[in-house]
Amino acid sequence: MAYEVIALDLDGTLTNSQKVITEPTRRGLIELQKSGKTVVLASGRPINGIVYLAEELELSRYGGYTLSFNGARITRCSDGAIIRNQTLPPEVIRPIWEYAKRIPGLDLISYTDTEIFSGIQDNEFNQVEARNCRIDITPVEDFPSALDCPVNKMIVSGEPALLQTVAGPLQEAYRGRLSIYFSEPFYLEVMPLNVDKAAALDFLLKTMGLTSENLICCGDSYNDISMIEYAGLGVAMANAQPVVKKSADFITASNDEDGVLRVIEKYMMQT
Structure with missing residues (x-):
């Protein structure tokens, strides 16, 4: 089954140790979106801590999404619409x-x-x-x-x-x-209750008419385990916590070695 969506954690995954997206990874993700694939940024951060990275990747142009607060809020980048928002009692x-x-x-x-x-x-x-x-x-x-x-x-x-x-x-x-x-x-x-990155991605994929088999997830830390285990292909970074690596199907290069780029080249951009 084809992978149509990639969900990416930010710190330690999409961004390198300097907290920036490298130019090769940025270009690769834009080319991926041009081919019709969807990019989702999934983070524990609030939306203001994600939006500048979404802008770098042109998610609004290509129909991407952000999952902020570990998936409590799902935002459609094309128009800024909040399509799900879960809050504490x-x-x-x-x-x-x-x-x-x-x-x-x-x-x-x-x-x-x-x-x-x-x-x-x-x-x-x-x-x-x-x-x-x-x-x-x-x-x-x-x-x-x-x-x-x-x-x-x-x-x-x-x-x-x-x-x-x-x-x-x-x-x-x-x-x-x-x-x-x-x-x-x-x-x-x-x-x-029951809010994590996997639950948010499950909700989002259903709105897109897709399943977890169409999804790749990349992460490095504890709050990424749920989505890594949920995805059709769960990927841990080489710099990930050991328990995260144990939950993954594949271990890519580190966030300082364009690990995300290697994943999309291997699994989503085959010619």
Whole structure:
């Protein structure tokens, strides 16, 4: 069966260590779209942290999509229409904030379309997110009150060893109400129930009249595992976390060696 769609994680996958798309990969993805294939950018970032990369790849011209907030929001690039938007139950925000405040070393962040709010104590891990998204961190005193709009996700951030001690209790407390999982060792994502990249891609493919057999997914981190396992061809980068590699059908070159380009040349652009 032909691969018609490729879904790409951003950090550590589409972009190199300098957080840019190399020119060979950019040209390759544009040529792929010219041939009628669809490119989807799938990230934990908010839409403002994705849109500039979508513009570099001309997704609006060729009918691509973005999955922001790990798939909680799906945007059609041709007209900017949001075709799916899943948000957290408002009543969970304050209890999770109060729980995180009681544990020294944790912060809780969330997003509007233009800001990242830090609800406890800004830390070095939040600054990684701010740089990747090109959005400033705004400290707020009353985190739940500051989030006066629908919230797609929150992140509990902190030292990996500390997060390991809080992940289990949070997951148990909100079992059946939220999806809580790691995207990085220092980020614990708090998501609407059953929201991940695979679920978003399944929804999107159905609107296109396609199935997972038509899909290639490339990623490197924990929050990419669901889509890598879902895809007809799941690809891990050479720089991926070991557990991600175990879930993949194929391991390509690293993000610093145009690994994505090698995938599309091998599987989607055969003559």
